[in-house]
């Protein structure tokens with residue numbers, strides 16, 4: 410059965426038990442990493458995910474808490490003698506910067522480096538990202554400080570679905586992207602610029618008629634985290650959970 414694994418759930422400042430927000434989608438033939446926080450190589454091992462199995466990486470936006478671990482993961486994969494190709498998806502804005510970052514590391518000079526393909530996602534609503542026998546993944550632009558996308562994953566063999574808001578203010582794009590999903594993973598970074606407070610995340614879950622809500626990308630320092638779920642319950646009547654690192658959801 411396909412799974413979603415939370416590899417990190419914290420907002421930009423991690424702590425001992427919460428890495429920056431990123432996750433993996435596990436299928437039979439594809440393992441898809443969504444963003445890549447620091448020290449991903451060890452994190453994947455701890456989650457029981459083989460780095461060799463990762464076929465695709467989707468980058469949501471070029472903020473360090475979401476992408477800064479990718480250069481190290483690519484280096485580690487290469488040092489572990491990876492030969493299989495890897496595809497990296499993102500908005501042109503994001504991919505241009507990731508390529509520049511890798512150029513700064515002079516990756517063209519790393520001998521025998523495995524093939525990496527960059528695939529640009531159009532900056533439009535419900536843009537197709539990838540489709541296989543197992544998954545259909547689409548993206549919509551969301552409202553953050555820089556260009557960013559939310560994602561919807563339809564699990565074609567089980568008929569289940571999820572959406573991930575990524576970092577965003579409450580927005581209609583997520584309501585449309587997440588329409589009728591079984592699970593909405595919504596950020597809960599607070600009511601500051603480019604983020605969402607828990608009651609607003611509940612409203613988005615209600616309006617998209619999501620079957621359940623997982624709050625992610627929350628501040629863990631000096632915050633009563635279980636209370637965030639209670640606040641979201643004031644605006645959404647379905648089940649609300651706090652996403653935690655290493656939590657696995659079946660689809």
Ligand SMILES: [Zn+2]
Nearest residue numbers: 470472553576
């Ligand atoms: Zn961000």
